[in-house]
Every structure is written in C-alpha cells, then in structure tokens.
Amino acid sequence: MKAPLAERVRPKKLEDYISQQHLVGEKGILTQMLKNDLIPSMIFWGTPGTGKTTLAEIIAYESKRPFYILSAINSGVKEVREVIDKAKNNGDLFAQRPILFIDEIHRFSKSQQDSLLGAVERGWVTLIGATTENPSFEVIPALLSRCQVYTLDPFGLDDLKALLHRAMEVDEDLKKRKITIKEYESLFRLSGGDGRKLLNTFELVINAVGEDTIEITNEKVMRIVQKNMVLYDKTGEQHYDIISAFIKSIRGSDPNGAVYWLARMIEGGEDVKFIARRLIISASEDIGLANPTALIMANNVFQAVSVIGMPESRILLSQCAIYLATSPKSNASYMAIGKAQSVVKQTGDLSVPLHLRNAPTKLMKEMGYGQEYLYSHDFPGNFVQQEYLPDELIGTTLYEPGKNTREQQIQEFMKQRWGGKYGE
Template sequence: MTGTLFDDPTGDGDREAPPAPDAPSGRPAPERQPLAVRMRPRSLDEVVGQAHLLGPGTPIRQLVDRDAPMSLVLWGPPGTGKTTLATVVSQVTSRRFVEISAVSDGVKRVRAEIDLARRELGVAGRQTVLFVDEIHRFSKAQQDALLPAVENRWVSFIGATTENPFFSVISPLLSRSLLLTLEPLDEDDLREVVRRALADERGLNGAATLDPAAEDHLIRLAGGDARRALTYLEAAALVVPDGGVIDADVLERAVDRAAVRYDREGDQHYDVISAFIKSIRGSDVDAALHYLARMIEAGEDPRFIARRLIVHASEDVGMADPTALQTAVAAAQAVEFVGLPEARINLAQAVIHLALAPKSNAVIMAVDGALGDVRKGLAGPVPGHLRDAHYKGAARVGHGEGYKYPHDHPGGVVRQRYAPDAVHGREYYRPTRHGAESRFTEVLARIRSVLRGARSAEPGGKKG
C-alpha cells in the first residue's frame, strides 16, 4: 500500500498502535481517524514529493538506512511533510518517537522527555527521535533546554518550522543540526496524493470518484498543501453516497469555496489578466481588486501577477507617479519573501496604488518611439565630442574634443549636441500634465531650450 506526504493535523505524537475506542486515551479507532492521518506513509518510498531530500545518499536516507544519530531542522510550508518525515524515520528504524508541540508544551516536558530518553538509551540501548513541532514558537530559554541532548546525542532531534530558522531558531541549536528545506507539493504530486487516497483501502477505498473538473478545483484549493487536499476530499466524500461521483458542485458545497472558472493555460488566463490591467489603467480600483481576487482564488501564480504590476507601473503610470514602480517592485519582493496567502495584502496595496495613481503612457511612447527610429536605420555616428577619450591616442583623432562638462556650467545644463544627426531634434518623451509629470513638463521644456541655445540654465533664462 502507498501513502502520502503531509504534516500531522492532529498534533498527536504517539505513534504506537491506536487503542480501542473505549481505551483511556480516547484516541479514535483507525477508521475514525482523519483521512490525512490514515494515509500517512509507512516508509520513505511511499512519500510523495521532496525528491531532493529523499534520494540515495541524502541525510534522511543516511538517518534511516544507517541508523545514524543525526539532528535535523525541517523548514517548509504547512502540509509539505515535516511531521511525516519525522514519523517515518522513527517507524522504519524502530526508534522511540516522542512529539513535543511548542504551542502547548514547555521546558518541564522537554526535560522530562530528555531524561526518559537517556534512561532508554542507557538501559535498553534504544534511541529516541525527539520531534519538536513549530520549534519557532519556543523561546530562547526553551530552545536552550534542548542543547545538552543534541550535543550529547541522547536523542535524534528533529525540529519543524514554517518560519525562517535563521531568525526563529537559536544559533547553537541550528549549528548542531542539518537544515533541510521542504518545498510545496506541485500539482502532479497533489494529484497522486488525492488519487491514492481515493483508491487505497486505508483511504476511501473506492467509495467515491472524483471527476476531472472537481480534481482541478481541489488541487487549486490545496495550494501545495497535501493535508488540506485530503481534508477537503474527505469532506466532499461525506456528501455523496457510496460509489457516488464528487463533481465541482459537490466540492463547492462541501468546502464552501466556489470553483473559479479559470484555466491558467487557456482563454480565462488571458481574459482575466487583460481585464485586470485595463481596470487599473481605467482607475477602477474595485474592478481591479475583483480580478485580483479571481486570479488568487483560482491559483494563479502570484509572481505572474506581480510581474504584470511592475510593467503596468511604468507603462500606464510612469512619471505621473514615480513611486508606483517602487510599490510594484516591493509587492513582487513580498511575494518572493512572504508568499501567499499573506502576500495577497501586498499585491492588493500595489493594485490600489496603481489604480488610483494619475496615469501617463509617456514612458512607453518615448522608448517605443526611439526604438522605432533605430529600427528604421536612423542611428548615425556618435558625435565626436561625445566619443570615448580615455584611451591613448583618442585626442589625435579628435575624440572628446570640444566636450562641455555640464557640472562646470550654471544649472548643470549647457548648450551642446548629444543626439546623432539622424535623429537631431526628435522629441521622444512628451510628458503629460497629469500628477507629478506636470512638473517634468516644465523642467523638460527649460532643459531643451538650454540645450538648443534658446536660453541659459541660469535663473532668469539669460541667453548663452
């Protein structure tokens, strides 16, 4: 039988065989456990995803195959398999497995488990895997309590975190552990997780089928999180009778999330992004936010959205509000550093800024006008006084001769030819009177006047 890769949604660290329903622990019988728990892998070969961590010779394989004591910090988004990897390591090596939750346990529990691990190691020679979930929630003092056990290898420590460990895990503990980074599961991985759960006897065992449209919607909703995919699948399976078909309507009712009709490779992709940009260009902030929400909900790559905002900031806002580009770039960086769902706020801020900003297409018109002339062959030689004069012999051929250094002149602008003869007098940049660009209209008119000799750059505009 096969399983899947995901974190433990129950937070229950006891990996012994579950007791009967009336046992004192109160743990449910296997058939009553959540689907995500029932489908947990029993070996590394059953794990889906994270191939970069599970190949021959990787640290986790060494830990399993050679039974080597080792401390690991597993860093990755929810539902990518941090708890699963720790559990599999303990099961396949027959080690004692102890899970501590940084949310509910403190130093007292940590020290008690370490003492017990030392006794097990000394008396029975049995090693302990001490798994600390959400290690980033432990204070510095609580993390310090782990150091002796890690240093002396009384336990094989495995810490899991969704936060950057370089900021959330103390340096002494991090330096004694191997950092492994887990990635969100891709669509193919999630499809395998879902299909296994539908067919496996530990899962739904054929009690329901999933039509293609519903499967696509489920994969989008999961967002790389296998646990979420299985939770939604289980909820949908409860709605249909045995042998029934889970379609998009059933899935919508079960998880209370509408299926956005959106194909990232088809017409919807291009139509929605087109409407998104045109809404921003037209200053309709509400429509722009609607299309942003549609793309996010449908699982569009947030980096694609951010790239379009960066382009739009220069193409349709430009110098009318030069800070728009800064906001768009900052939103793109936030997408990389933070990711969804939090980065939706950063993207929304950029959308609002760009939609409400004064508009100008003068930047794109300027560069495309210049490119058009170059493509027509309007280039010509660089004027002699602008050519490189730093090499030996340049003076003999007249390179740089007659160049006027602008900083030596009042206002930093002096009458001088810069463009080649073929395009002399062409005006590519034509600023609008919108927003901050109105100021550049006046500045540019004054500069062009000086360059062409109509006036000086000095206050008062004396000719020179």
Template sequence: MSEPLAERLRPRTLDEYVGQKHLVGEGAVLRKMIDAGRISSFILWGPPGVGKTTLAQIIANKLQTPFYTLSAVTSGVKDVRDVIERAKSGRFFSSNSPILFIDEIHRFSKSQQDSLLGAVERGVVTLIGATTENPSFEVIRPLLSRCQVYVLKPLEKEDLEELLHRAVSTDIELKKRHIELRQTDAMLRFSGGDARKLLNILELVVEAESGDDVVITDDKVVDRLQQNPLAYDKGGDMHYDIISAFIKSIRGSDPDAALYWMARMIEAGEDPQFIARRIVISAAEDIGLANPNALLLANAAFDAVMKIGWPEGRIPLAEAVVYLATSPKSNSAYCGINDALALVRETGNQPVPLHLRNAPTSLMKNLGYHDGYKYSHDYPGNFVEQLYMPDALTDRRIWHAQHSPVEEKSYQQMLRCWGKRFEE
C-alpha cells in the same frame, strides 16, 4: 464523525510517505540517519502540506522514542519548560533522546527559542522544528547553529497523482463509492503542491455527490470550489486566490475589498508577517513613484507588527492597506527594472564606457580609463550631459514616467536635463 480524509491517509511509515525523495529516498541523508537509529536536531523548511509533521511522527515511531509536540501559536515559555522536564523523565525509558516537535517554530519569540537552547545542547531533547518561513530570518542564530536545515519541496505532479489514486483505492470511506478520476488537472492546480489541500478538495467533491458513482472532472472541481471557496482549506492555510484578490484590490484602489480579503486571511490564521511582506511588495510594485511615502508606511507597518504582535498588529496593517489602496498608482519602476533585465539578457555583457571606469593605477589611466569623465556637481544645476549607457545601447530607453502628480515632477526634471530623449 469520521476523521478528515487527509488525517485518515496520514502515512505511518517511510514506505507510505509520498515525495521528498531527496531527503528520505534510498541513500538520502535523512533516510540514512533514520535507518541508523539516531538523529540530530534539525528544522524542516517548506510550504504547507508537504509532510513536515508527518515526517517527524514517522521518525519518532521508527526510533521508538517519546514524542512531544508544541505549537508555536499556542505555547509559551512555561509550556516549553514543562515539556523539557517531562522529556528528562522520559529519557530513562529510551536510549534515544525524546523528540520535541515544534510546529510553526518561526512564530516562537526570542525568549521561547532561548528556553530551548540548553535542552538541545545537552541532548535532553532532539528538536525537530517545522516552518514555512526562511529559518535564517526567523530562528535565532544560536539555535539555528545547533540544527541542520532540510528543505522540503512542493509535491510534484506524480506525487500528487499517486496520492489521489492511493486515496481512492485504499481509504475505508472512499472505497464505499465507485470513484473515477477522469480528470485531475484542476485538483492538482488548486492544491498548489499541498497534499492536505489536495485530499480536502477530493473529499469535498466526493461528498457533494449524492450517488455511489462519482466521476471527477475538472469542471466539477472548479464548480464545487466556487460554491465552497474555503471548504477545502480545513487546515487554515489560505488559498493563493485570496492573496491574489488582496493584492489586486490594493492595485485596483478598492480599500473595502482590500480590507475584506485581509480579514479573510487573518480569520484563516495566515502569518501576519506574510501579510506585511505582501503589503511592502505592493507599495513598491503598484504605488511606486506615484507616492513614495507608501513604501515608508508599509515598512513602518511591518516593523509595528514585529514589535506589538497579534492581534493589535492588525491595526497598523489595516492603516497601510487603506493608505495603499487610496494612493495614486504607478508601476514605472517595476516595469523599468523588468525592461532593464530583459535588455541585459538580450544584449549580454556590454562593456562599460571608458570615461565611467575607475582608474586607480597608472596603467588604467594610460588606457584611457576615466578620461573625459565630467563631474556633475561642477556644472550648473548639478547636471551635464554625457553618455552613461554602453556605447551599443545609447538610443535605448528603459524608464518611462507615468505622469501621476508626484511622478510628474521627476519627469519634468528629466526633460530639463535630457530634452528630447525623455519626450514621450
């Protein structure tokens, strides 16, 4: 059986490498190190399918140094130590330190990362880590301090188009067909800047055609992907549409659909931290003030996943998902901050009213700072009416209650305090 197209087209040299000119273009930082024949440990941070693994392999080939690979998903501390021992032996055959490439290094536990420190410090191995998550949060500080972090970007439209034309014109299997790239917008859109996903889509569409003449159009791509929703995601990276369906199912109060889409993500190998973060965001954005406990439960589920790991972590995540989906919904806080930001951009830097300013010096007091400020707790009900908005915005409303059972209490309190100002 033939290799997948994405694997057949994997670049072997920097000249074949597509994208990331800020790192490997002429005069760029990584290009200079590679051309000099010596590199230091670094971490490649970027979304899936932008060339992290490929770049590490190209560097190893260019430097002609032993190359060891570990996956953070399947490797333990013992695997790390075994590779380090083999790297020590391999050092005799090369002037450069052997390269240890760790894919998805953000999934390594603290103890696994600790086991790397000594070897990296002593130069036993040159570490190249690849991660889709922010290393500041996922990599321990001592290890991070010994590595440069290079950010890889989603491939640009021009990069993706170059890749498509290269595939059609150079791949040994595709050259057997007469392929016309009449329209490419749909493929580019569905790929999301992911080269592997783009090539998988191309391969899927071509394989679905029976004859030697293949004309690729946007409609044809959309049709094929609807028939095979995961077929182009052979690497296990979840398509953005699945994530979107998950969030919309929670927002739409459908616990069955929300659990189904989460199961799809789990089965596809999605990072549990990513799922947990999306749940926390949904709790704040979609449930909001209608049930403030939703955010607490979502945060608790996130913490539980971090403590107990996978696969048991699916249980608190499922609990949070069902709770969020069955909760009343409100996005009044979400709308409020968006409206406030829009107002700031519209009106600029309005001055703070004098009575709301601090007056730590006599000059400020003489200028009227803090003068006339009323301390709320000195008044009945801990409230007194006074101006808090800038003078030019006294009549502008930002937060609008949505009158769910819980939020209604907050709304009634505002009516008691402000009267007509908060009448809807």
C-alpha cells in the same frame, strides 16, 4: 470521532512517502541521514500540505527517537520550556536524543525562538521546524545557523494523483467502496496543490455521495464542495487566493475590497507579519515613485506589527491597506528592473566603461581607469552629461516615468538635464 482522511493515510515510513525525491529518494539527503543515523536539527520550508509534518514524524519513527510536537499557533515560551524539560529528563532513558517538532515556527517570536537555543546547543533535543515562510526572514540567525534548511517542492499533478490512489489503497473506509476518478481537474483546482486539502476534499465528496459505487467527475465535485463550502474551509484562510485578492484590490485602488480581504485573513488567523510583508511589496511594485511615502509607511507598519501583535495590529494593517489602495499607482520601477534584467540576460557581462571604473592601483590609473570621469558636484547644479551605460547599450531606455503627478515631475526634471534622452 474518526480522524480526517489526510490523517488516516499519513505514511509512517519513508518508502511510502510521495514526492520530494531530492530529499527521500535513494540518494536523497534525508535517506542518507537515516541510513547513517545522523539527524541534525533542521527546518522544512514549503507551501502548505507538502508533507513537512509527515517527514518529521517519519524521521522520528525510523530513527526510533522519542517525538515531541508543538504548534507555534498555541504554544508560548512556557510550553516550549516544559517540553524541553521533559525531553531533557527523559533523554538519559534513550540512546538517541529526542526530536522536538515545531509546526509553523515562523509564528514564534524572537523570545520564543531564543528559548529553543540552549536545548539545541546542548543537544537535549534535535529540532525540526516547519515553515511556509522564508526562514531567512522568520527564524533568528542564531537558531538558523544551527539548523539545516531543506525546501519541499509543491506537489505536481502526478504527485497529487498518487496521493489519491494511495488513499484508496490503504484506507479501510475507502477500500470498502468502488471509487472511480473519471476527472481530476476540480479536485486539483480546489486543493491548490495542498495534499492535505486534496485528501479532505476527496473525503468530503465521497461522504456526500454516500454510495458504495462512486464515479468522481468535475461537475460532481464542484456541486458538492460549493454546497458544503463552510464545512470544507472552516478557517476561511484559502491562503494564497485571499492574499492575491487582497493585493489586487490594492492595485485596483479599491479600499473596500482591500479591507474585506484583510478581514478575511485576520479572522482566519493569518500571520500579521505575512500580511505586512505583502504590503511592503505592493508599496513598491504597484505604487512606487507615484508616492514614495507608501513604502515608508508599509515598512513602518511591518516594524510596528512585529512588536505589537494582535488584536491592535489589525488597525495598523487597515490603515496601511487603505492608504495604499487610495494612493496613485505606478509600476515603472517594477518594469524598469524587469527590462534591465532582460537586457543583462541577452547581452551578458558587458565591460564597464573605463571612465566609470575604480582605480585603486597605479597600474590601473596608467591604463586609464577613471581618468575621463566627470565628478558631478564639480559642475553647476551638481550635474554634467556623461554616459553611464556600457558602449553597446548607449541609447537604451529602461526607466519610463509613469503617467502620474509625481513621476511627471521626475520626467520634467530629467528632461531639463538630459534633453530628449529621457523622453520628450
């Protein structure tokens, strides 16, 4: 069976690689590494289809190192150890240490990542990991400290155009046809900036037309892709669109929508920790102080799915998604920090009022640091009115309680103490 277009036109040399000039340009860090033949263990972090696997293969090819590849989706500790043993045993045959590429390394458990440590430390392999998730959260500290992290930027419109034109120039099948791309917008929109998806969608359209002379238009692309959507998107992931629909269903208090999009992600093989992290964000951003327990539940679910795994994790995620969807909503905390950050950007580094300053030295005490501070616990109800903002911001309101039962109670509590300062 013929390989997909994205695989057929995958570049083999750094000079053919499109985008990521901060890494592969003339002064890019990877360019310099290859010139000096000094390849450290590293992790590539970027959205799907930005060329992480391609970069790893190019590094192995241009440095003339043996290349081993594992996918975290279908590899466990046993497979990792087998590859490491093979690399270690063959290492003496090569002048340079082999490269072990782990795709979607964020899906590896702690024990699986631990199994890589010894090989990296002893220099049996040079590890290159690829992840779509923040490695600070998903890669264990011991392994992360032994790797350089490089971020791959999403493709811009010029990059996506360059991918298409390069494919028409180098692929033997496409060179046999006269292809004119009259309109690009639908191809770009359907790909979502994923280079691999762009090329495979392009091939789908060309094969569906089945003619030697082809003119690509937005209407033609949408008609063909919609007709073949199941073939085009076998996994059902549509990663970012579906997580967006999931969160918006929760925000809109629709448990049916939330569970449906959750099921789409589960059936598509989405990482349960990725889903749980989004639930934590939603619990704070969209529910917040209207129901503070939501954040506790979401965090507990994240901890639970991290140790339980599938298929049971789907039940925990469903419970949490339904709970969040049916909770009262408030974005007051989200809005408050946004306002506060805007004020900080506009006003700069305002001085801390003297009564709020720390006074660890005699000189600071003599200068009045902390002298007029009123210790709340010395007063009835553990409260006393005093100013906590810089002088320039006195009277500024950043937090405005939401119109829900919990925050109306908060507002009443604040009015009893502050009078009109926190709302009438």
